[in-house]
Amino acid sequence: MTTHTRPKNLPAEERRNVTVEAVIELAATTNPGDITTAAIAKHMHLTQGALFRHFPNKEAIWQAVMKWVAKRLMARIDKAAEGVESPLAAMRSMFLAHVTFVSEHPGAPRMLFGELQGAKPTPAKRLARAMMKQYAERLNHLIEAGKACGELAEDLDSQAAATLFIGTIQGLVMQSLMSGDMEKMRADATRVFAIYQRGIAKTQNDPAEVA
Amino acid sequence: MTTHTRPKNLPAEERRNVTVEAVIELAATTNPGDITTAAIAKHMHLTQGALFRHFPNKEAIWQAVMKWVAKRLMARIDKAAEGVESPLAAMRSMFLAHVTFVSEHPGAPRMLFGELQGAKPTPAKRLARAMMKQYAERLNHLIEAGKACGELAEDLDSQAAATLFIGTIQGLVMQSLMSGDMEKMRADATRVFAIYQRGIAKTQNDPAEVA
DNA sequence: AAAGATAGTAATTGATTACTATCTATTTTC
DNA sequence: GAAAATAGATAGTAATCAATTACTATCTTT
Numbered sequence: 001m002t003t004h005t006r007p008k009n010l011p012a013e014e015r016r017n018v019t020v021e022a023v024i025e026l027a028a029t030t031n032p033g034d035i036t037t038a039a040i041a042k043h044m045h046l047t048q049g050a051l052f053r054h055f056p057n058k059e060a061i062w063q064a065v066m067k068w069v070a071k072r073l074m075a076r077i078d079k080a081a082e083g084v085e086s087p088l089a090a091m092r093s094m095f096l097a098h099v100t101f102v103s104e105h106p107g108a109p110r111m112l113f114g115e116l117q118g119a120k121p122t123p124a125k126r127l128a129r130a131m132m133k134q135y136a137e138r139l140n141h142l143i144e145a146g147k148a149c150g151e152l153a154e155d156l157d158s159q160a161a162a163t164l165f166i167g168t169i170q171g172l173v174m175q176s177l178m179s180g181d182m183e184k185m186r187a188d189a190t191r192v193f194a195i196y197q198r199g200i201a202k203t204q205n206d207p208a209e210v211a
Numbered sequence: 212m213t214t215h216t217r218p219k220n221l222p223a224e225e226r227r228n229v230t231v232e233a234v235i236e237l238a239a240t241t242n243p244g245d246i247t248t249a250a251i252a253k254h255m256h257l258t259q260g261a262l263f264r265h266f267p268n269k270e271a272i273w274q275a276v277m278k279w280v281a282k283r284l285m286a287r288i289d290k291a292a293e294g295v296e297s298p299l300a301a302m303r304s305m306f307l308a309h310v311t312f313v314s315e316h317p318g319a320p321r322m323l324f325g326e327l328q329g330a331k332p333t334p335a336k337r338l339a340r341a342m343m344k345q346y347a348e349r350l351n352h353l354i355e356a357g358k359a360c361g362e363l364a365e366d367l368d369s370q371a372a373a374t375l376f377i378g379t380i381q382g383l384v385m386q387s388l389m390s391g392d393m394e395k396m397r398a399d400a401t402r403v404f405a406i407y408q409r410g411i412a413k414t415q416n417d418p419a420e421v422a
Numbered sequence: 423a424a425a426g427a428t429a430g431t432a433a434t435t436g437a438t439t440a441c442t443a444t445c446t447a448t449t450t451t452c
Numbered sequence: 453g454a455a456a457a458t459a460g461a462t463a464g465t466a467a468t469c470a471a472t473t474a475c476t477a478t479c480t481t482t
Contacts (some may be wrong), residue, residue, distance in 0.1 A: 006448090006461080011458085012458085031329050036439070038439080058441090114325075118242050163386060166382055166386070167378060170378060171374060171380075171382055178327050191370075195407075196375065199410030217478090257430080257431095260471080264428085269471090
């Protein structure tokens with residue numbers, strides 16, 4: 001007979017973190033809406049009921065996961081732009097950091113998209129919205145700085161440029177989710193950003209035109 | 212007392228079409244995965260069981276809906292590009308036609324995204340994939356033509372340009388789904404496309420540079 | 423107008439879901 | 453080292469879902 005090893009007792013906060021990570025891993029292969037508390041518990045080698053010792057309900061789990069994603073993603077992006085003097089270079093660095101983050105956590109964008117698409121305003125959706133807003137602010141700041149220092153076209157539509165930046169990433173992510181190939185996305189990212197950069201930069205430093 | 216008027220008997224094929232339209236309308240306000248057969252039936256003033264007279268199971272309903280969306284969207288896009296001599300102008304026309312279609316049927320992209328994100332390959336996902344492939348082919352054709360006639364940069368990365376085209380739309384759609392404002396999306400579309408165009412065009416006919 | 427085909431209703435099924443009540447094992451605390 | 457608090461398992465609950473059944477109304481055909 002197999003001995004059912006009982007999971008180690010973890011303090012509540014630690015168990016919460018383990019839960020969040022389990023959900024993100026599950027979201028990589030399962031449609032977020034179809035992730036059941038039973039599936040989460042099974043993935044943690046825990047019984048379903050035990051989850052509710054640490055979360056009052058399922059929605060609280062989603063909330064914790066969104067918080068985790070927002071925190072990690074924003075930290076990654078901030079770090080990428082940190083210390084980069086050129087606004088355009090900072091944008092490129094952010095772009096690639098974002099794509100890398102997603103390739104490491106494929107479940108993250110699925111949860112974000114799924115949550116943001118939801119009709120009714122759940123707490124998790126509120127968090128996702130707040131993150132997107134923060135993201136857009138960072139971008140706007142960089143774009144304005146880029147205009148000021150002459151890297152970006154003065155007549156550039158800043159809002160449209162920010163929308164396109166985020167949209168470009170979303171498009172890459174969506175297509176990688178379809179193909180399931182996360183490596184390809186990172187390769188495509190630099191190529192796609194090159195076109196975006198050409199669209200917003202003041203002058204095109206096109207190496208082919210030098211010849 | 213209220214008289215329960217029994218719905219008119221419709222021939223099978225007509226009832227299938229009505230069903231598909233009901234689902235798309237529901238998808239505009241409901242997360243696609245949460246649309247129940249009961250909700251569909253209620254929206255059609257029908258009992259839940261009656262649906263299964265016309266569809267063998269729920270998945271067959273999704274399949275029918277995806278077929279409907281793919282057919283209508285591609286027809287709209289083809290018509291938009293039809294008779295436009297300039298490849299770049301054709302791309303712009305396609306872009307705006309696509310955005311208009313989405314603003315008329317907000318449920319359509321939600322179903323597409325939701326379906327494409329799904330992990331396992333359902334028949335509906337197969338249809339969605341096929342449509343995306345067809346879409347990409349149309350784009351590649353136009354991009355190559357644009358290069359040939361000198362509208363687009365010769366060294367343009369065609370594949371990346373196609374990815375960015377689709378991604379740009381997805382980004383616009385995603386943000387409109389978040390805000391719920393479909394009108395804003397159509398306004399943003401032209402501004403965002405302007406940047407995209409600048410990124411792929413051979414020369415920038417920037418009015419500001421004339422001065 | 424009768425007969426057969428089609429399309430509807432109403433009620434029910436088994437499976438699955440989030441959540442809970444109760445008991446037991448493990449830590450922590452003094 | 454006993455008591456108290458915490459974290460787990462076990463075994464439920466009510467609600468909801470897709471799908472099915474038995475039956476009835478309506479349309480079409482001859």
